[in-house]
Amino acid sequence: SAPARHSACCRRFTGAMILSRLFSARPRQAAPRLLSAGRADRARHQEPPRKKLLSEKKLKRHFVDQRRVLVRGGNGGSGASCFHSEPRKEFGGPDGGDGGDGGHVILRVDQQVKSLSAVLSQYQGFHGEDGGRKNCFGRGGAVLYIRVPVGTLVKEGGDVVADLSRPGEEYVAALGGAGGKGNRFFLANDNRAPVTCTPGQPGQERVLHLELKTVAHAGMVGFPNAGKSSLLRAISNARPAVAAYPFTTLNPHVGIVHYEGHQQVAVADIPGIIPGAHQNRGLGFAFLRHIERCRCLLFLVDLSLPEPWTQVEDLKYELEKYEAGLSQRPHVVVANKIDLPQARASLPLLQERLGQDVIALSAVTGENLEPLLLRLKVLHDADAEAELRQGRRPLRW
Numbered sequence: 588s589a590p591a592r593h594s595a596c597c598r599r600f601t602g603a604m605i606l607s608r609l610f611s612a613r614p615r616q617a618a619p620r621l622l623s624a625g626r627a628d629r630a631r632h633q634e635p636p637r638k639k640l641l642s643e644k645k646l647k648r649h650f651v652d653q654r655r656v657l658v659r660g661g662n663g664g665s666g667a668s669c670f671h672s673e674p675r676k677e678f679g680g681p682d683g684g685d686g687g688d689g690g691h692v693i694l695r696v697d698q699q700v701k702s703l704s705a706v707l708s709q710y711q712g713f714h715g716e717d718g719g720r721k722n723c724f725g726r727g728g729a730v731l732y733i734r735v736p737v738g739t740l741v742k743e744g745g746d747v748v749a750d751l752s753r754p755g756e757e758y759v760a761a762l763g764g765a766g767g768k769g770n771r772f773f774l775a776n777d778n779r780a781p782v783t784c785t786p787g788q789p790g791q792e793r794v795l796h797l798e799l800k801t802v803a804h805a806g807m808v809g810f811p812n813a814g815k816s817s818l819l820r821a822i823s824n825a826r827p828a829v830a831a832y833p834f835t836t837l838n839p840h841v842g843i844v845h846y847e848g849h850q851q852v853a854v855a856d857i858p859g860i861i862p863g864a865h866q867n868r869g870l871g872f873a874f875l876r877h878i879e880r881c882r883c884l885l886f887l888v889d890l891s892l893p894e895p896w897t898q899v900e901d902l903k904y905e906l907e908k909y910e911a912g913l914s915q916r917p918h919v920v921v922a923n924k925i926d927l928p929q930a931r932a933s934l935p936l937l938q939e940r941l942g943q944d945v946i947a948l949s950a951v952t953g954e955n956l957e958p959l960l961l962r963l964k965v966l967h968d969a970d971a972e973a974e975l976r977q978g979r980r981p982l983r984w
């Protein structure tokens with residue numbers, strides 16, 4: 588019919604056009620494309636991609652501070668048993684090569700890793716290859732590295748076997764098995780044609796418990812709702828969740844405070860502690876563990892509550908019960924929420940009762956943050972000097 592013929596004609600026509608375009612020798616004119624200008628334009632109208640903020644609940648899922656791991660070293664390859672064969676050479680002699688050694692499984696501290704969430708429950712090292720004929724030795728298994736965060740404690744059967752607190756530190760979790768010997772190895776004067784070869788040894792197998800203790804210069808301790816997370820937000824780029832209910836923070840957050848000359852001080856916001864935490868009340872002593880490694884402490888007090896000095900006493904008691912001497916670390920008492928009228932009134936009394944200097948500030952309005960930052964720097968410098976005097980490298984984030 589006419590319409591069908593018409594459409595077929597059109598199709599043929601367009602086909603011809605495409606062919607002529609494909610094979611035309613005429614150089615095509617390059618369209619002026621201002622790629623960079625386009626990008627700049629887009630950048631002007633779009634906000635830079637921001638890291639998606641995870642809710643505290645999701646963060647809890649990502650933050651893992653304990654792991655049980657089964658590690659197995661790679662098995663060694665078997666030795667080969669064979670004899671050299673060549674035309675007109677009747678007794679070529681043994682030429683079976685040795686098997687390669689199995690690869691070790693090694694824990695290595697990586698500063699980029701912040702929790703044990705990426706650590707799997709099982710690791711199998713790489714096996715060594717079997718030996719071959721013509722004296723070919725098997726290739727050894729490669730080393731398998733497990734990346735763990737700074738401050739990982741390795742336990743086996745309740746005993747601490749390694750304390751990985753420095754970046755780059757390594758611990759051999761499981762040794763690879765030795766490779767077997769080929770029959771060439773057993774060649775001796777009294778045995779010119781040995782057929783013996785040995786199998787490779789199995790790799791070592793261990794069950795390890797990994798435990799993370801957050802390593803930061805300063806640890807913030809306080810009761811729930813004291814404003815620890817608000818303060819960390821005010822002095823660093825960290826973004827822990829802030830809300831008016833207790834136990835908002837469910838895992839430690841580390842924020843970095845930047846000073847002149849690229850100096851950095853890491854401050855950890857530890858979940859709220861309540862009286863009886865050392866008996867596993869509230870969030871328990873799982874989080875007191877994270878305070879252990881901090882070089883100095885910031886006791887954060889909610890100044891708007893009645894008798895704020897009892898908070899400091901209770902906090903010190905809990906720390907002391909968890910580990911003797913923990914509350915004696917270099918510390919500062921920080922009185923938060925000075926913007927509230929009732930708080931300002933109880934400040935002199937708090938100072939009098941404690942008999943020590945208190946830094947009063949407001950994490951929400953940012954009032955009086957400088958004295959805290961200066962004190963933090965002084966504490967950090969004193970700790971770094973002490974470390975250097977003892978011949979150790981000061982902790983760097």
Ligand SMILES: Nc1nc2c(ncn2[C@@H]2O[C@H](COP(=O)(O)OP(=O)(O)OP(=O)(O)O)[C@@H](O)[C@H]2O)c(=O)[nH]1
Pocket residue numbers: 809810811812813814815816817818828829830831832833834835836837858859860923924925926927948949950951952
């Ligand atoms: N007025 C006033 N309110 C504050 C100040 N700092 C914190 N807050 C409020 O106190 C409440 C608790 O603050 P958070 O920072 O979540 O307290 P937290 O110590 O981290 O609490 P947990 O994570 O539950 O242990 C929030 O409603 C904050 O807005 C302050 O300086 N002034």
Ligand SMILES: [Mg+2]
Pocket residue numbers: 815816817827828829835836856
């Ligand atoms: Mg918090």
